[in-house]
Amino acid sequence: MQIQGKAAMVVGGASGMARATAEMLREAGADVAILDLPQSAGAEVAAGMGATFHPCDVMDADSVDTAFASAMDTLGALHIAVNTAGGGIAMRTISKKGPHPIDEFRRVIEFSLVATFNLNRLQAWHMRENEPEDGERGVIIDTASVAAFEGQIGQVAYTAAKAGVAAMMLPMARDLGTLGIRSVAIAPSLFETGLTSLAPPEMQAELTRDNAFPRRMGKPEEYAQLALAIVRNPMLNGSCIRLDAGVRFAPK
Numbered sequence: 001m002q003i004q005g006k007a008a009m010v011v012g013g014a015s016g017m018a019r020a021t022a023e024m025l026r027e028a029g030a031d032v033a034i035l036d037l038p039q040s041a042g043a044e045v046a047a048g049m050g051a052t053f054h055p056c057d058v059m060d061a062d063s064v065d066t067a068f069a070s071a072m073d074t075l076g077a078l079h080i081a082v083n084t085a086g087g088g089i090a091m092r093t094i095s096k097k098g099p100h101p102i103d104e105f106r107r108v109i110e111f112s113l114v115a116t117f118n119l120n121r122l123q124a125w126h127m128r129e130n131e132p133e134d135g136e137r138g139v140i141i142d143t144a145s146v147a148a149f150e151g152q153i154g155q156v157a158y159t160a161a162k163a164g165v166a167a168m169m170l171p172m173a174r175d176l177g178t179l180g181i182r183s184v185a186i187a188p189s190l191f192e193t194g195l196t197s198l199a200p201p202e203m204q205a206e207l208t209r210d211n212a213f214p215r216r217m218g219k220p221e222e223y224a225q226l227a228l229a230i231v232r233n234p235m236l237n238g239s240c241i242r243l244d245a246g247v248r249f250a251p252k
Contacts, residue, residue: 001079001080001133001136001138001139001231001232001234002133002232003025003028003029003030003080003228003231003232004028004029004030005029005030005031006029006030006031006079006080007030007031007033007075007076007077007078007079007080008022008025008030008031008032008033008075008078008079008080008081008082009032009033009035009071009075009078009080009081009082009123010022010025010032010033010034010035010081010082010084011035011036011056011058011081011082011083011084011085011119012035012036012083012084012085013032013034013035013036013042013045013046013051013082013084014034014036014037014040014041014042014045014053015036015040015041015045015193015194016084016191016193016194016220017084017143017188017191017193017220017223017224018034018036018082018084019045019220020219020220020221020223020224021082021084021220021223021224021227021228022034022045022046022049022051022082023049023224024221024224024225024227024228025080025082025228026049026050026051028228030079030080031051031075032046032049032050032051032052033051033052033053033054033071033074033075034046034051034052034053034054035053035054035055035056035067035071036053036055036056037055037056037057038055038056038057042055052071052074052075054067054070054071054074055067058085058111058115058116058118058119059110059111059115061118064115064118064119064122065122068122068126072126077126077129077130078123078126078127078130078138079127079130079137079138079139080138080139080141080231081119081120081123081127081138081139081140081141082141082227083116083119083120083140083141083142083143084143085111085112085115085116085119086111086112086113086115086116086143086161086162086165087108087111087112087158088108088112088147088155088157088158088161088162089104089108089157089158090154090155091104091154091156091157092153092154092156093156100156100157104157105156105157105160108157108158108160108161109157109160109161109164111161112158112161112162112164112165113160113161113162113164113165116142116143116165116168117168120140120142120168120172120183123138123140124138124140124172124176124179124181127140127179127181128179128181132180134234135180136180136181136182136234137179137180137181138179138180138181138182139181139182139183139184139230139231140172140176140181140182140183140184141183141184141185141186141227141230141231142165142168142169142183142184142185142186143165143185143186143187143188144162144163144165144166144185144186144187144240145158145162145187145188145189146187146188146189146242146244146247146248146249147159147162147249148162148163148165148166148187148240149163149166149187149242150248150249150250151163151249152249152250152251152252153251153252154252162187165185165240166185166187166240168183168185169183169184169185169238169239169240170238170239172238173237173238174238177237182230182234182236182237182238183237183238184230184236184237184238184239184240184241185239185240185241186223186226186227186230186240186241186243187240187241187242187243187244188218188223188243188244189211189218189242189243189244189245189247189249190207190208190217190218191217191218191219191220191222191223192217192218192219192220193220196217197217204216204217208245208247210247210248210249210250211244211245211246211247212245212246212247213245213246214245215245216245218243218244218245222243223243226241226243
């Protein structure tokens with residue numbers, strides 16, 4: 001899909017990998033709507049790149065519906081969707097305190113998996129109305145994690161959620177294929193976003209010592225480069241692509 005003149009929605013676009021993706025999409029000529037928490041820097045970030053901001057809490061279905069309606073009023077259509085919302089906790093299946101609290105497990109699944117699917121189903125619904133370009137109407141890009149494949153000690157909830165995101169891609173691609181809508185996930189390793197970007201150099205070196213190359217954290221723009229490559233390449237569909245410098249996580 002050509003990016004110039006297309007309409008893109010970037011969820012989580014106020015910071016990190018999503019922000020870099022929103023900026024790169026704008027530079028490539030797309031109209032961009034950023035969805036992020038009301039208390040985020042979304043309004044300022046969007047204004048700085050010529051995008052629009054739509055406050056959204058992905059854990060609140062009504063908030064998502066409102067943000068979608070606002071974004072669609074602004075964009076008029078939706079061709080590209082990039083979703084990065086999600087997070088986890090460090091908690092073992094059992095510990096000295098007892099079993100993993102089921103409510104905490106459920107919260108992580110809701111945040112990283114259920115909320116992602118809620119975004120996907122709404123995005124696909126809007127994409128179906130597009131006039132096809134070489135048979136293609138839209139591209140959905142979700143964010144998994146290498147933890148989906150090598151979950152570490154204490155990542156049981158996060159791994160379950162991100163493995164679910166990765167596993168959704170093929171059946172979703174099959175569901176949407178007759179409409180010309182693709183679905184692909186990116187599975188990053190450690191990237192310079194959020195708290196990890198504040199880690200001192202010696203800690204970053206320790207965290208990435210098992211990388212094959214490069215032995216450093218990923219940069220947000222490297223995620224963005226892959227996201228745009230996915231948009232442009234129609235043969236990328238139904239899969240989860242590792243973005244990990246060749247690392248395979250050890251148990252801890």
